[in-house]
Amino acid sequence: MSDDGTRLRVLEAVATLVSDGIATLDPQGVVVGWNAAATELTGYEADEVIGRSVSLLYTEEDTARDLLATELDGSRGSGRFETEGVRVRKDGSRFRAAVVVAPLTGADGELTGFVKVLRDVTSRRADEAMFNALLESAPDAMVIVDPDGRITLVNRQAEIMFGYHREELVGQTIEVLVPQRLRGRHVHHRDGFFAAAQVRPMGVDLDLFGVRKDGSELPVEISLSPLDTDRGRQVCAAIRDVTERREQAERLRRQRDEIMELSTPVIQVWDRVLALPIIGTLDSGRAARLTEALLEKIGELQAEVVILDISGVPTVDTLVAQHLLKTVQAATLMGASSILSGVRPETAQAIVHLGIDLGRLRSRNTLREALQLALQIVRDRSSAMSEAAADVAGAAW
Amino acid sequence: MSETLPILKIGDTLLVALQGDLDDAAVVRIEEQLTQEVARVHAAGVLIDVSGLTVVDSFIARVLARVVAMIRLLGAQTVVVGISPAVAITLVELGVPMGHLDTALNAEQGLALLRRLRAAADHGSDR
CATH class of the missing domain: 3.30.750.24 (STAS domain)
Incomplete structure (x- = not known):
């Protein structure tokens, strides 16, 4: 495999198998190789792009600020250049791409070109948007917490339930929502949950309480689920105000006692x-x-x-x-x-x-x-x- | 449990109040002293008060059953008094067989029951 031609053929063979768009470029950024997934992604056939600069995928703004030079220079400098941005298909529609550019060198170490990998992350963005919409529309207060117990995300219901603005909550430890008398124990339980995370209701058969910004307490029911994200494991807590339900249960219990008595x-x-x-x-x-x-x-x-x-x-x-x-x-x-x-x-x-x-x-x-x-x-x-x-x-x- | 078991004698009846925790050594002492005392004074009845025991469980129930059997062999009747509501419920829930035990609410009724038992025993009928 010392022969550059062989290496290139291997590279092309690999490129046909993967689902990411892969373009091989010469040192100036002119396309020399184009896999099927790249066609799928951009709408350009291989023979339409080979011989042309890869900058044909850029938006006008990116072309104007010479993104190509930034990508190629960046990649040559550190051996790898990653970015995420909007790219344009042949039909003019746009998509969001995660891009990785790496330099290719010959046997003597001189630059022979670049390989550029494109992945469509539009759907991931859409997923995130959907996730956020779901989070906001959930009937329960949702609080997402990282392994250190710091709040990373809250929804509108959580703001209403606890009387905080989300900016006040994000970055705080979750214990800010736990009554003072229960905080010490809560830290301990929280560590335990991260150690063996699974979807489960919190504190089964326990009466749980949250505390609002004004210091008043409310009875709550909490369901915990682990979320494995690219920022590591997080825990999503769905919190429900059960004031009314507890009161009802209490009333029911009293009535049952009275009936028993009778x-x-x-x-x-x-x-x-x-x-x-x-x-x-x-x-x-x-x-x-x-x-x-x-x-x-x-x-x-x-x-x-x-x-x-x-x-x-x-x-x-x-x-x-x-x-x-x-x-x-x-x-x-x-x-x-x-x-x-x-x-x-x-x-x-x-x-x-x-x-x-x-x-x-x-x-x-x-x-x-x-x-x-x-x-x-x-x-x-x-x-x-x-x-x-x-x-x-x-x-x- | 002290070394010697305080046994009161009224007429031909012995009164024993069991107290605190009963360990194996205490149980042996109770069996020895009570049987010796029954034989020594020719007692006709024994009243055992268990209200002072810290716990009454299946172990204690078996101990009581043994003591009652020993006393019966010596020709006397036994009545157990002082079982609290909680203890009664526990023993029934544990399924401890207690049918052989004659029980009464307090010492007064216990003495009366002893008397009835003795009369029944004298007439050869069962209670």
Whole structure:
């Protein structure tokens, strides 16, 4: 490959394969080689341009300021010249080109010409314009941050949400939008995200807050996605103001609590006797609250008997029975006896057919009968208690 | 847990309050001292108060079950008192079998329950 002719043929062969426009020039900038991609890009066939100066692609302004000399001299000086500018096609239309010019030298080191590579970056520009338009039209505040945590780009929504002008934000660390009390932790989390970046919501299940320029805070939801750009990895944070949603959720939670409260009433029906009328379906959450409320009351009122009335439960299946049994077991551990009441014939059939073992749990058809049994138990217990007290007194004397 | 277990005797009933954390050594002490005391005074009933324990978990539940079985072999009945709502829920959620334990809300009701258990045992029926 020492022979210049061979080298040139290799170069031309390579040039036909690549998708960038490649022109080989003589030392004065006259075209000597022109690949297919260059034709594609500019509209000039090879035989139309070979022998003419490559400056035929320049705009009038660029020709006037002798861009050709700048490109060739620049390339000769440093071995490589890169620029980006507008070029003109054969049909007069313009495109934006990224241009690289490199000198070619012969075996003895003297300049034999140049190779010029042209790439159409119009579409990249269009992409950027689209990206910016998307960014600006997004309903969420968007903030783009570099690995040092510095804000590189914000959209209009971010300006509105946080009360800053974008010039005030760009270059600041992202923590300027984080309440003071959370900043230290945030820096730590941010480093962690850059180390293992993936698209994900930030702080799942955490209540996140942002802070406005005036110092007021707002609840937010943030979604993070890494952006790999030519300036390195950046992170795009989409920030949504969830003030209204949080308030709604809070209201909903309060209402649910109230309903729970209403749906699990523990009634003291007699001295040391509690009744728990269960109405509606018994799921695990409700069963837990119910058990909790019942046990608290047992402790508070020193109750000895608990009547669980299930006449208001539409169907008793295995799951409901399990919940009931757990409640009974917990009450038993605290020392209270349980009576099941309100068992309808179809419920009784279902329980037995399902093979549910309610153990030694006493059961009555109606609340009235259950209450009679409860009072009987309390009476038996209190007489046993006074006898026990007499024993103790007798032993003490 | 101190070296000696404070055991009160009222009539033919023993009262024990378990307190703090129970480690393996403490459990061995409880088993030894309680069984010896039951045999020594011919106790008919034992009341164990667990309200002073820092944690009541499945380990403690097994310990209680063992102690109850030992005391039963010595011819006495045991009632456990002082299980709080939180502990009751935890034990049930852990699925710790507690059916064999006789429990009462407080010492007073515990004594009454002991009496009933004894009467039932004397008559040969189960509770």
